[in-house]
Amino acid sequence: MSFMIAGSLEEALTALAAGARPVAGGTDLVVGARQGKAPLPTSLVAIDRLAELTQIEPTDGGIRIGASVTHARLLTDPTIVSDYTALADAAALVGSPSTRNVGTLGGNVMNASPAMDTGAPLMVLGAVAEVQSERGSRTVDLSDLWTGPGQTSAKVDELCVAIDLPSRPARSGSAYVRLEYRRAMEIAVVGAAASVTLADDGTISDGSVALSAVAPTIIEVDGVAELMAGHLPDAVGAAIAAAVAEAAEPISDLRASDSYRRHTVGVMAARAVDAAARRAAGEEISVPVNRAIGVGASR
Amino acid sequence: MPLLTESKHFIRPDGPDKVTGSGRYVADISLTGMLTAKFLYAGVSHARITRLDISAARQVPGVFAVLTQEDVPERRFGSVADRTLFAKDVVRFEGEVIAAVAAVDAEAAQQGLDAVVFEYEPLPAVTDLEAAIADGAQLVHEGWADYEAADVERDGNIASFTSMIRGDVEAGMAEADHVVSSRYVSDASQPAPIEPRGVLAQWEGDRVTIWSSTQVPFQARDGVCETLDLPTNRVRVIVPHMGGGFGGKCGFHYEAHVAALARAARRPVRLVFSRQEEFIAPDRRREGMIIEITTGLRNDGTLTARRARVLLDNGAYSSDASFFPHMAAMQTLGPYKIDNIHVEASSIYTNRQPSGSVRAPTAPQACWALESHTDELAAAIGMDPVAFRQQNCVDTGETGVAGQVYDEIGLQDCIREAVSAIDYSQELDENEAIGVAVGWWPSFPGPSGAFVKIDSDGKGVITTGAQECGTGSVMTLPILAAVELGMEPEDFELVYQDTSAAPYDEGATGSQTILNNGRATVEAAQQIAVQLKSLAAEKLEASPDDIVLADGKAHVAGSPELAVSIADLAGVAAEGEMLLGKGSGTPPEYPSAVGVDCIGDRGLSGWVGPQFSCHAVKIRLDRETGVVRVLDVSAAHDSGVIINPIGASGQVEGGVLMGIGQALTERTVYSEDGAQENPAFLDYKLQTIADAPPIRVHFVEIFTPGVGPHGSKPIAEAPNVATAAAISNAITKLVGRPVAQLPMTAERVWGLMQGRGGG
Numbered sequence A: 001m002s003f004m005i006a007g008s009l010e011e012a013l014t015a016l017a018a019g020a021r022p023v024a025g026g027t028d029l030v031v032g033a034r035q036g037k038a039p040l041p042t043s044l045v046a047i048d049r050l051a052e053l054t055q056i057e058p059t060d061g062g063i064r065i066g067a068s069v070t071h072a073r074l075l076t077d078p079t080i081v082s083d084y085t086a087l088a089d090a091a092a093l094v095g096s097p098s099t100r101n102v103g104t105l106g107g108n109v110m111n112a113s114p115a116m117d118t119g120a121p122l123m124v125l126g127a128v129a130e131v132q133s134e135r136g137s138r139t140v141d142l143s144d145l146w147t148g149p150g151q152t153s154a155k156v157d158e159l160c161v162a163i164d165l166p167s168r169p170a171r172s173g174s175a176y177v178r179l180e181y182r183r184a185m186e187i188a189v190v191g192a193a194a195s196v197t198l199a200d201d202g203t204i205s206d207g208s209v210a211l212s213a214v215a216p217t218i219i220e221v222d223g224v225a226e227l228m229a230g231h232l233p234d235a236v237g238a239a240i241a242a243a244v245a246e247a248a249e250p251i252s253d254l255r256a257s258d259s260y261r262r263h264t265v266g267v268m269a270a271r272a273v274d275a276a277a278r279r280a281a282g283e284e285i286s287v288p289v290n291r292a293i294g295v296g297a298s299r
Numbered sequence B: 001m002p003l004l005t006e007s008k009h010f011i012r013p014d015g016p017d018k019v020t021g022s023g024r025y026v027a028d029i030s031l032t033g034m035l036t037a038k039f040l041y042a043g044v045s046h047a048r049i050t051r052l053d054i055s056a057a058r059q060v061p062g063v064f065a066v067l068t069q070e071d072v073p074e075r076r077f078g079s080v081a082d083r084t085l086f087a088k089d090v091v092r093f094e095g096e097v098i099a100a101v102a103a104v105d106a107e108a109a110q111q112g113l114d115a116v117v118f119e120y121e122p123l124p125a126v127t128d129l130e131a132a133i134a135d136g137a138q139l140v141h142e143g144w145a146d147y148e149a150a151d152v153e154r155d156g157n158i159a160s161f162t163s164m165i166r167g168d169v170e171a172g173m174a175e176a177d178h179v180v181s182s183r184y185v186s187d188a189s190q191p192a193p194i195e196p197r198g199v200l201a202q203w204e205g206d207r208v209t210i211w212s213s214t215q216v217p218f219q220a221r222d223g224v225c226e227t228l229d230l231p232t233n234r235v236r237v238i239v240p241h242m243g244g245g246f247g248g249k250c251g252f253h254y255e256a257h258v259a260a261l262a263r264a265a266r267r268p269v270r271l272v273f274s275r276q277e278e279f280i281a282p283d284r285r286r287e288g289m290i291i292e293i294t295t296g297l298r299n300d301g302t303l304t305a306r307r308a309r310v311l312l313d314n315g316a317y318s319s320d321a322s323f324f325p326h327m328a329a330m331q332t333l334g335p336y337k338i339d340n341i342h343v344e345a346s347s348i349y350t351n352r353q354p355s356g357s358v359r360a361p362t363a364p365q366a367c368w369a370l371e372s373h374t375d376e377l378a379a380a381i382g383m384d385p386v387a388f389r390q391q392n393c394v395d396t397g398e399t400g401v402a403g404q405v406y407d408e409i410g411l412q413d414c415i416r417e418a419v420s421a422i423d424y425s426q427e428l429d430e431n432e433a434i435g436v437a438v439g440w441w442p443s444f445p446g447p448s449g450a451f452v453k454i455d456s457d458g459k460g461v462i463t464t465g466a467q468e469c470g471t472g473s474v475m476t477l478p479i480l481a482a483v484e485l486g487m488e489p490e491d492f493e494l495v496y497q498d499t500s501a502a503p504y505d506e507g508a509t510g511s512q513t514i515l516n517n518g519r520a521t522v523e524a525a526q527q528i529a530v531q532l533k534s535l536a537a538e539k540l541e542a543s544p545d546d547i548v549l550a551d552g553k554a555h556v557a558g559s560p561e562l563a564v565s566i567a568d569l570a571g572v573a574a575e576g577e578m579l580l581g582k583g584s585g586t587p588p589e590y591p592s593a594v595g596v597d598c599i600g601d602r603g604l605s606g607w608v609g610p611q612f613s614c615h616a617v618k619i620r621l622d623r624e625t626g627v628v629r630v631l632d633v634s635a636a637h638d639s640g641v642i643i644n645p646i647g648a649s650g651q652v653e654g655g656v657l658m659g660i661g662q663a664l665t666e667r668t669v670y671s672e673d674g675a676q677e678n679p680a681f682l683d684y685k686l687q688t689i690a691d692a693p694p695i696r697v698h699f700v701e702i703f704t705p706g707v708g709p710h711g712s713k714p715i716a717e718a719p720n721v722a723t724a725a726a727i728s729n730a731i732t733k734l735v736g737r738p739v740a741q742l743p744m745t746a747e748r749v750w751g752l753m754q755g756r757g758g759g
């Protein structure tokens, strides 16, 4: 067993090339090993001290979030909260304060759980992952990144260094809504993110919806933009719920049956669209939306 | 009675240790040369052992000892003596210990376990309560008839049976205008203490010291003595700080296994459970239940008769659970006035984790069923459920279900207080409702002892057999000693949780610490008071009868200036006859239950110091998902005079929060063959602090003679009785019918709204 704390990105990439696995906050890796999900890798490289992975910075076409940015930072960062609100909604729901202080965006994305919370928001916000290895760097669409539960298309020597998000259209808003049985330390039973852009007349001009925990990976629902375009936000809820229930391929497990998941993911999606549209219209809905609008009767 | 006003601000002596992290728990203690213990569990719910070979395991490098039932005396134990330390011939649940290994470290211990050859032939797992009592059912214990069990009514898979009959049920039903029948099913749940248990044993010669996170050190000691054939004075059980128990650490658990390993290995050995082990192995979970109740009532609300049948999931072994049927019978009847009753309750062997006392055993589930049923009764005659309870609940001087006539009790006050604190008649949103339920719980008198001494500087030490399980009961003993001696609680330190230092106590079980050990501490302090008064009388030239102990001094009654400090008197006493008190007192006697015909009587029809409660909850329902949130709770309790208000309120708040978990999210899910599917906090969902609603606590303080000190009654379990029931009644108001399954999960509530399930 070997453990190394990387002092530079190069060191980290060298270690990966030599077969080490990265550990950021360790909240999936270490906790999972303890629970017997998978043994700890025999060679580990810690990436949490690499300053270049902890920046949130504007880019030409949007914003770049370093892979080691924690959930606690995401949910308070002014740009994320105002422009990429769905991501802040999701980060605010992760685990508990201690999980959010330690767990990272890169870890969440690369762990590739179908129940991950940041995945659906990133998808509707059009994010791409920047991955880097000694062989060079490339960007990967999220829909190409996640290939199955716990599976990504990244090569073993590739490190996710950042997530890039395009700038947001005018009069747009986003939201992430999760079904929860309790208000902390929860894992998504189902969840849905929505992005909505409004036309001047208040109808929807564009939008997208993505879902957590109803398929082997986070999925984006096809045809949502067409379904919503030209309609007032109030009028699309039922159609969204129906389209989502159709797209979902949920399983039955301890947390819920497939039929309950299929129903509730539709409910979550309709609520996410509603919240996203209200935000697009300029309404302040505080983060996380779950608390603000009373999902799970939390009002 | 003059209770310390200071007690309102009393800071518990173990608080700073626990809050700052300086407190030590079993897992923090290590001894030179200490080995690590690990158990091999059956991993199968029902099977006949065909081969168990540990010879290779004993050869694994770093392994010092490997034990099976072959290596320990053949002794059966439990309230039905149905169990041995290690599995013998047959395994009956997945968490049964097959073998134990002690090795230099966890890895070597695991290699030792891996080298054990364990082969078996599976037997059909008994998991369905109704099927288990049908003719020709597979027996969990083929040899059940040979087990010793005094006063337990048994038959095949029925591990314990109790019936209670009073009056004439047929006639009562015939008098009724309405007969309402309900069936409720509760899943099993878990005590889930934050500290997974630890046991550390070290032998010196033929004596063993065992550090254990047990709630009941003397029972643990006696279990070791019984199973390893040792006299009590050679086994010393010490409990460092304990990280919660909720009943899960009651009973005798793994102390003997670890002591036997340490003896065989000739080294100290420590066992520390993982969270998964804490879920699977102990014989303590809250039993699943099926509760069927039929009640007759008249149009004016009078209850004419009740018939009930209760099936409890006993699990594979009986641990302390053989009194549960009697307890469940009483809970199914409730604190009501009904003259004609017939209840039958059976605890049934299954191939699942054994059930055992978890905070208020049987009560939350049975009360949930009874109180949901009670709202159905009120609905049948169109009466408000609160008014229905006010009419039918027992009050001072009235006769309860088992024929007991109650002295002064405060149940009606509890109803009034809880309902008014929640503002029962407020305007509610269409997705909100308020539910109300009443609960009751007995006190458990028993033997208990304490020593008190005051040393030369006037400072005291209480040495008690009582066990602090986190409730703060032991921490409250200094208040009681201080009151007797005119001193401050802070003048006393505690020596506790050590079976060789202190006299016997039953432990942190049955909410009994203040009731029994409080009595003992008061008696011990009173002996010192007598000594102090006679010393002061000599000094002040007065009669001992005229001496008053107050404010750290002894003074002559009516002349506070004629005084001598207790410290000065202690200095005098230290030179000769020392200030030493010992107490145990006489436990209160159980009142008789009049006119009940009881088969399988466990002495629980007549209750000493019954505690009453009423909980009212306001909930909000997300109608599209079935998720229920509790927005507000008021909990009113009659636990007699409250000695330590901060501690008592903490018990109510914790009990309510635990009740919310039981109501909505907590359940152990079993596979078809009896294995737990969610033995981890990921999918066993406790409530978190983020879920906690405001909890308004109110005590109806009635001086209750003949129970605990200063007119007190116990408090620790009572708050964990009525919450789930109140939540059920609130949900029913919103969805029209009781969910009838516990916990009332979001999906079950939603299913009911879709026209599926429900009672």
Ligand SMILES: Cc1cc2nc3c(=O)[nH]c(=O)nc-3n(C[C@H](O)[C@H](O)[C@H](O)COP(=O)(O)OP(=O)(O)OC[C@H]3O[C@@H](n4cnc5c(N)ncnc54)[C@H](O)[C@@H]3O)c2cc1C
Pocket (backbone or CB within 6 Å): A021, A022, A023, A024, A025, A026, A027, A028, A029, A030, A031, A047, A067, A068, A093, A094, A095, A096, A099, A102, A103, A104, A105, A106, A107, A108, A109, A110, A111, A115, A116, A117, A118, A158, A159, A160, A161, A185, A186, A187, A188
């Ligand atoms: C109590 C608790 C509650 C939780 N609640 C939630 C929740 O509500 N929602 C939710 O989505 N998750 C939750 N999680 C899961 C976890 O906290 C998050 O997924 C977190 O974001 C993981 O980040 P990390 O930095 O801790 O990842 P790590 O555990 O360090 O890593 C996770 C995986 O990703 C790999 N990895 C990490 N960083 C990189 C990188 N930069 N490039 C390539 N691979 C990388 C690791 O090798 C590992 O396989 C919870 C976990 C716990 C323990």
